[in-house]
Amino acid sequence: MNRKTLVLTAAAALLTPALAACGSATGGGAGDGAIVVGTTDRYEAADYAPAPLDPAYAYDAGAWNILRQTLQTLMHVPRGGGQPVPEAASECRFTDQGNESYRCTLRPGLKFANGDALTAEDVKFSIDRVLGIKDENGPVGLLSTLDTVETKGEDQVVFHLKAPDATFPYKLSTPAAAIVNSKDYDARRLREGFEVDGSGPYTMTAEVKDNQLVRAVFTKNEHYQGDLKPQNDKVELRTFEDSAAMGRALEDGDIHMMSRTLSPDQIEQMSASPKKGVKLVPMPGLEIRYLAFNTEAKPVDQKAVRQAVAALVDRNELINKAYGKSALPLYSLVPSSIGGHVNSFYNKYGDGDTAAAARLLRDAGVKTPVKLTLHYTTDHYGDGTAVEFETLKSQLNDSKLFDVTVQGTPWSTYRPAQKKGEFAAYGLGWFPDFQDADNFVGPFLEKDNFLGTAYANSTVRGKLLPESRRAGDRTDAAPALAQIQDIVAEDVPVLPLWQAKQYVAARDGITGVEWSVNSISDLQLWELGSGVSG
Template sequence: MRHVRTAAAGAALLLTGTLAACGTVLGDDGAGPGDPIRVGTTDKVTSLDPAGAYDAGSWALIGSLHQSLLSFAPGSSEPVTDAADTCNFTSRELHTYRCTLKSGLTFSDGTPLTAADVVFSFRRTLRIKSPTGPASLLANLRSVEARGDTVTFKLRTPDATWPYKIAGGAGAIVSREHYEPGKLRTGDGVTGSGPYELRGYAPGRTAELVRNDRYRGALKVRNKAVTVRYYGTPDRLATAWRDRSLDVVSRDLPPMDYQGLDAAAPSQDGVRVFAGPGTSTRGLVFNLRDSSPMSDPAVRQAAAAIVDRQALAGDARMHTVDPLYSLIPRGIVGHSSAFYDRWEKPDPEAARKLLADAGVQTPVEFTLGYDAGGGHRRETEQLAAQLEATKLFKVEQRPVPWEKFTGQAFAGGFDAFTMGWLPDFPDPDTYVASAVSAQNAYRNGYRSDEVERLIQQTQQESDRAGAVNAFKAIDRAVARDVPVLPLWQAKDYTLATDRISGIENLIDASGAWRVWELGRETD
């Protein structure tokens, strides 16, 4: 689920000004240049093991603690070498991808990192196939072999996006000595080769990162330590920000705290704001298993005909997000208006006819799951109210803590669920293949031969601009089948005190969370 985000640095807005919505003035807290930079977030961490994690909070830590063969420079849409010295496709057929490791790489415990560890890591992820892991992102891998310092990947079908896919958490390298081949590592132990080591970890509370002096890669670490503090709700994060308990805030304050940030006056009151273009999206995912009423296309189409995105963006999200009518957000190559073309505005009568023509009894009763701690209650209540106002649906809302939510959602525990999406890499494929391929990350049972063929067609285009028409055709097919309904896209906001530099590089379209780019300025 990623797309070209080359515009992130150029189009983003970096402001220094008053945050009227936050209602406080932040200033120097006396911290020195070597003190940990305190970063607050509402992200949840599912697992510290790369084979068991495919969510923003987990990948944020994994990207700091583990190396991949490749990585992304800030604002760049093309991967660069990290643990690898060189990486290339062996031919234009895009079936074989080969990387040679840098020499002298070691894990944080001092043991050598070898090509055998790289092979072990990929095979392990696919073998474990955790329901909360990134195995679906590696589904095209036929085989991976090591010979000396060289790793060779053989792909099932041509895939120009393979380098992008292995540049993130799915390509994280783990040690054969500390990770078992067939089961996830539990506890808070981490053995990686990334820019940081994990000095301390309290799940749901803090992660203490210290610079890994053994790291040999492309990333430049601009601080000695970072402490990530986790908050159960956006309101709690906002309180910590107002109380000067944090140096940086990233994902997510309450919507009201983002209102007016773009209009903040420059150079006042010691607060910096970075507003990047919206690469994060949110959608309504349907369970297509036979046991769910959403297995009927007419029921999904009827729901799509009713949902009012404008109202959700305005009332539930206070105009801090924009309605989305495509799998691919605006600003990303391949974006279209397929869902708008089919469902231009809410039309309950069209929904009623769809259900009547299909012989569906109404009201259709279904369960709607959502993350209980993510600040989504108001949005879910409004979404359910829109559907129930037509008398065509009866919705049972099910808030579930994030730690259990993804497992239940991916196992078919709800008839529908809402979920946000952050890109894995800067390419439209990250929003498409991961959402609607037969191996999609939602595991919702959707499979379309037409969509599979079009996805393979996009992946065979080494010139990514040449895949635009196929991406738009996928959008049209998905707007017809409605396995998922895009709702909105949001800007990516980062707030910091005026002594913190590098916040413009923390988040971009690559999906990385670059805490190593943060620095503390001195007089």
């Protein structure tokens, strides 16, 4: 998630007409009694991303936050986390001891929002469509272990896997496996624009201004049959330019809740001096941030250079200067709160060790200072990013081992350039697709990985990842996962920096706030209600 990227785009000619009855996108209260949620996620039109809300294309936290409200999946992760449970399905299970065949039975009476019946053929069509389109920006990699999809009658679907994959139920809970209607979606082409149609708890209408989606209005789907229990009839997701504007809207009563992303300063202020009628709600979070390296680009094609960067970074100073209470140091791609985590980078490099970095470069015969540009996006990950990269620059340059410059680029240019391999060293974030260590290593290390990196480790790809996925009891996967994390720390194709804490803020009278965002940063708007909150 992606996860991931966070810009939504579309051709202007295909954009849904603006709503007439929802008020201003930047001021005024909600119309029609809707609960209004603010976000700083950007949804903008651009040629390079024509199908932002097509599940065969969308692979970012912002898009998935819309798809999860509107499209159904066979499974979903319950509000408190844990193992996936049936959603559009009534039952799903592995039918063999090797975790290579997975069968789901659909709930009776499933319908799309337009009233069309939803059958096993629609499930097969939807999954086959993602695999067939195989968009390079899309989530098809999540289905890499899937071989074929078979239907048995109108209500049973059997997934035949290429190799054992105990995480497959989690993957069926993501929008990569969302169910769509063949009347609305072409089997071979992406659906351009902001329209989305499915069988989820809500239908969605988009308001667009200047080629940007500024408001998404979710209305309860009267045909919905599933495991979720919506606590409202209408929710509005409203976008803001920055956290400050979103905060003012909350204080003025123009919105009821602010979600991603509160700034570090807002979190500090709300913690120290709570405002009457507004509550700050902390939540577990699994978002991570990291530096990534194009291992074919100079000077980071030399492992010693990447290792020296890893030794020099002081995560605690970085967090104190840029993020305060909203982040924790991270010494592995796998967050500390996920089973199987190992502090591999701390064990190998510690924090801010100039002597170790000098030794690594000297032993490899690398001439110093090493010239390096660190790239970051200026408008994608929140207010602390520029400070974060200036701090990284200072840490590396203060060692006298590096001569670092930083360069910020708007996301609409940044992500395509990164995918083309134009950056040697660059910052990205990851919002997991599901809560398992596999989702913090596989997407970075498999073939056709999320980064588009040339880095490949045959032991990881050929032995350790398959071995970890055979473990139905996920604790049995820990040894293989530990080896993967140690290999990443040795080779440093990516350098984990920090793990986010999550916060939302809401006005009194809104219930379900504590369940409205789960640990992988998915909005669960169906949990919100109006009433007396604690």
